[in-house]
Amino acid sequence: MDADLQAFDACLKEALVQTREWVPRWLDRLNAGLKDKELSARHLNDKQAFVEARTALESRRDLIATHFLAALADAVGNAMPGNDFQAQSGKAVSFDELELMGDDQVQETVELARVQQIVNMTVDHEIVELTARLCTTLGMQVVTVEANPLRADVIVSALMKTLKGLNVGPAIRSRWLQTGAISLGNELQGLYTRLSNQLDRMGVEPAGYAVVQMPEGRPNSGFAPLGERSSPTQDEAAPGNDALLTLDHLHQLLVGNLGQPDDEPRREAGTTGAGNAMVRTLASEVVSLMLKQISADERLLPPVREMLQGMKPALLQVARTDPRFFADRQNPARRLLDAITEHSLAYTNEQDRGYAAFSRQVRGIIDTLQKPGSDLADRFPGLLQHFNRSQTEAMAPEQxxxxxxxxxxxxxxxxxxxxxxxxxxxxxxxxxxxxxxxxxxxxxxxxxxxxxxxxxxxxxxxxxxxxxxxxxxxxxxxxxxxxxxxxxxxxxxxxxxxxxxxxxxxxxxxxxxxxxxxxxxxxxxxxxxxxxxxxxxxxxxxxxxxxxxxxxxxxEDDTEPWMQPAEARDTCFMDDSLSDTQPSFVDTQPMQREWVELKAEMVAQPPSQLSAGTWVDLWQDGQAVRCQITWASPHGTLFLFSGANGRSLSMTRRGLDRLIEQDKLRVVADHGVVNQALDEVARQAWLNSAKTDGI
Structure with a gap:
């Protein structure tokens, strides 16, 4: 075995050995913390609650230690580089998933967010050092966070799995987490320090961190995935801004459980709770956050982002009468916003063919929506129908x-x-x-x-x-x-x-x-x-x-689809054998998402599993061409791409994978702009929940 890999293996073994020492120590500190809170509690109910939590802990102490050690060993093994593993995380909660979650699941996600926040703040310096050295042992020159199977989210997820498996109520589990989060972070801080020192003694130097420089003079480049920003902007952190929307509030809004005054009659199913001021306020905040994310989405041209902000008054008015419209994919207002943002991805430059007509039509839609009147909701279906028809008619019959x-x-x-x-x-x-x-x-x-x-x-x-x-x-x-x-x-x-x-x-x-x-x-x-x-x-x-x-x-045996020459002509087939001779994106303007991020995403979703509707930039005939996968075969062996210029081409799964590997095809959007903006809304609600009533 290579010396660096031996160091990696030795580090993991030592981590598991030390875990047998610090887990019992952490449980002792948790027990002491519960006792301190019991003694300092001012109200009898609070005192009794901590007595109950401490008693439950003492009776299950050995069971928790045994199961936690087993869960942690299993989680570390699954989180090894090369395994498709995602630790449970609030960041993984999408907008659509939130609507399907129960109240207990939402509360569990909030608890997890708070624990992770405290632990990550405590081990921030130590985990960076350990991850850098572990990356070196794996032959990496640049740090990849996911390469560290001992990262804090893996350990916290193992703890949550252990506690969920016990026969205790959510209230007791919550008190354990609230009381033990700081001491858990301190224990992990010491663990990471000792492991880093061990690797240092073995001569393992830390890998470097990649510095991504934003290109100058290109406003629609350097797109960072939503949910990956390191810290909120000053505007986001302003008092009262985004502070109302918590994960629990957003969940209740989506499932329609926010109450309304008894003296106000219940409306139709689509407008449940529309008369409640809390509902209207939350819905307006979701719309504002959604449009804020769209305005920051640099995959869209600046004029498009500016025009879309013109829809805000109309969408806010819709939210007052139909607070869940943005979650209903069939709602005409949501569908119109989806259609406009989807089609806008076809353009990378204001001089692109078809952009001028598209821009005029969007401005016309906004002008129609801004006209006063009580029939606003009735305007969306007609505008949507007209927009879709015009996009279809824009294609030449021969195309x-x-x-x-x-x-x-x-x-x-x-x-x-x-x-x-x-x-x-x-x-x-x-x-x-x-x-x-x-x-x-x-x-x-x-x-x-x-x-x-x-x-x-x-x-x-x-x-x-x-x-x-x-x-x-x-x-x-x-x-x-x-x-x-x-x-x-x-x-x-x-x-x-x-x-x-x-x-x-x-x-x-x-x-x-x-x-x-x-x-x-x-x-x-x-x-x-x-x-x-x-x-x-x-x-x-x-x-x-x-x-x-x-x-x-x-x-030679080949499982790739074979085409007759006439079939290749009819489908504008791109022979993957030609991809080796075509230039890549080297020394060209950077794309909207960093390639390192895209490769990380491909671990969870292989390139060949990209579905119809995905937008890509393809290097063809000496330039980057924006295309959309308009059709994928049922078995995922063939793909048809169509460009905004009307040109089409097809390729095999192997050809698609090879182009991605050679940096000649880059994914711009594999799901809708609005979907991604709403996912960011859920992330912001998750962050607010971690801050609210914090540990």
């Missing part, structure tokens, strides 16, 4: 037709390739398959499997033909003769049969390859080899097998 043909062709290509895989498996299962030369096996599982698959797909058009006339049957029936004729040891013993089968065999092979328009130049080497095998079998009667010929590179 619409070409895109439809491309999708239809790609569906057929995937069907044929999936069927070809099954056909190849059938060929491999034959008893005589493994005895044939490798070049023949590769041909059968490659081009010929495509031939048979194509014929089977077209068999419905061959009604009325005899069994012998159905192409798929004839193409499969030649297998015994092809496999037999290429085995020198057996074919040389029956030259009359060899002479008889060769003409029809070659004729059927060429007919089948022509049926899928397989390039002749790619098969010529195979036919030369095949005729050489037949000639050798005819001229000799030796029983020893012929030495296998040089493998044909064209017919």
């Amino acid at each position: 619409v037709q070409a895109r439809g043909l491309a999708v239809k062709t790609l569906v057929r290509v995937e069907q044929r390739n999936l069927l070809a895989e099954r056909v190849a498996a059938e060929f491999r299962s034959r008893n005589d398959f493994d005895r044939s030369p490798g070049v023949v096996r590769r041909f059968l599982t490659g081009p010929w499997a495509q031939v048979v698959a194509q014929a089977r797909l077209e068999v419905s058009n061959a009604t009325g033909l005899g069994t012998s006339e159905v192409p798929s049957m004839r193409y499969s029936d030649i297998l015994p003769d092809l496999l037999w004729s290429t085995q020198l040891a057996v074919a040389s013993l029956n030259r009359p049969r060899l002479v008889k089968v060769i003409p029809s065999l070659l004729r059927t092979l060429r007919e089948g390859l022509d049926s899928i328009d397989y390039p002749r130049e790619q098969t010529e080497a195979f036919f030369q080899t095949l005729m050489g095998l037949h000639e050798a079998a005819y001229k000799t009667q030796r029983a020893e097998p012929l030495q296998d010929v040089q493998p044909s590179q064209q017919f």
Whole structure:
């Protein structure tokens, strides 16, 4: 084992050994803390509550220690680099998830946020030093936080898992966390210090931290993912700003549980609690925060962000009558905002084709919404319908037709390739398959499997033909003769049969390859080899097998979809073999998100799993082109991209992955701008909850 990896392994082992020492010590400090609060409690109810919490702790002390050690060992193992692991964190709560959570889950998330906040503040310096040294042991030159399996959120998540597994009420668990958070941070601070000193003695130097410089003169670059900012801005931290919206309030708003005065009648389902001032205030705050995030989203052009702020008065008015409109994806106001922000991602410059018309239409929508009147809610459906229709009409008829043909062709290509895989498996299962030369096996599982698959797909058009006339049957029936004729040891013993089968065999092979328009130049080497095998079998009667010929590179097993030349033209197919010859984004203007961040996201979502609707920047023909995945095949093997300029192209899953690896394709947005802004609203509510009634 490499010396650095040995240091990494030794550090983890030492951490688990020391955990057996500090966990019991922390439980003792927690018990003492509960007793101190019990003695200092002014009210009888508070005193009784701490007595109950301390008694429950004392009766479960050994159980907590045992389960916590086991959970921590398991969590550290799962958090090792290379494992797809996410510690439970308030940051992971999305806006949509919050609506589905129960009250207990929300409270648990808030408790976790508060504990993590205190622990992280306590170990801030020590965890940075330890992470930097652990990254060095893993061969990293730049620090990656997730490379440290001993990070505080992993340990706090293990503690939460342990406490949830005990038969205690939420109130007791909450008092344990409130009382023990500071001492937990102190214990981890000492642990991290000792581990860093151990690595230092082993000669492990800390890795460096990457410094990302914001480019000058490019307003829509350097986009930082929402929820990743290190500290709030002065505006965010202003007294009273964002202070009202807690995670619990946001959750109650989403599920409609915020009460309303008894003397005010309940409204329709979509406007529950609309008469309650608290509801209206919270809804207005959500709208303001959402638009604030959109205005800071540098993936959108500055004029677009400015125009969208013009919708704020109308959206605030909608929030007063329908406080949950932003959470309802089918609400016309939400759909209109989604549609505008979605389409705006197509433009990277105000001079892009189509932007001027798009800008005029958005300004027209805003002018309509700003007109006074009580019919504001009724304007959104018509504006949405008109906007969507205009975007459809903006596409030239030939572009619409070409895109439809491309999708239809790609569906057929995937069907044929999936069927070809099954056909190849059938060929491999034959008893005589493994005895044939490798070049023949590769041909059968490659081009010929495509031939048979194509014929089977077209068999419905061959009604009325005899069994012998159905192409798929004839193409499969030649297998015994092809496999037999290429085995020198057996074919040389029956030259009359060899002479008889060769003409029809070659004729059927060429007919089948022509049926899928397989390039002749790619098969010529195979036919030369095949005729050489037949000639050798005819001229000799030796029983020893012929030495296998040089493998044909064209017919190596490949699970990637194959296209006929006409299909490639119809779908504007981008051959992934060309990606190596194309330049990357080196020395060009930076994209909207740092590539380090995108690679981290791809751990949780592999590139090939990108779905329809994702916006990307693709390096093509010497420039970065903004495209959207407008179609992805059901099995994720083929993708169709469309640009704002009307151009389309398709590629395979491997081609997509390779372009990302080579920094020639970068993800701009894999989900909606509004969705991401609302996720940031949930994050802000989480932060407010951690500050409110803090530990």
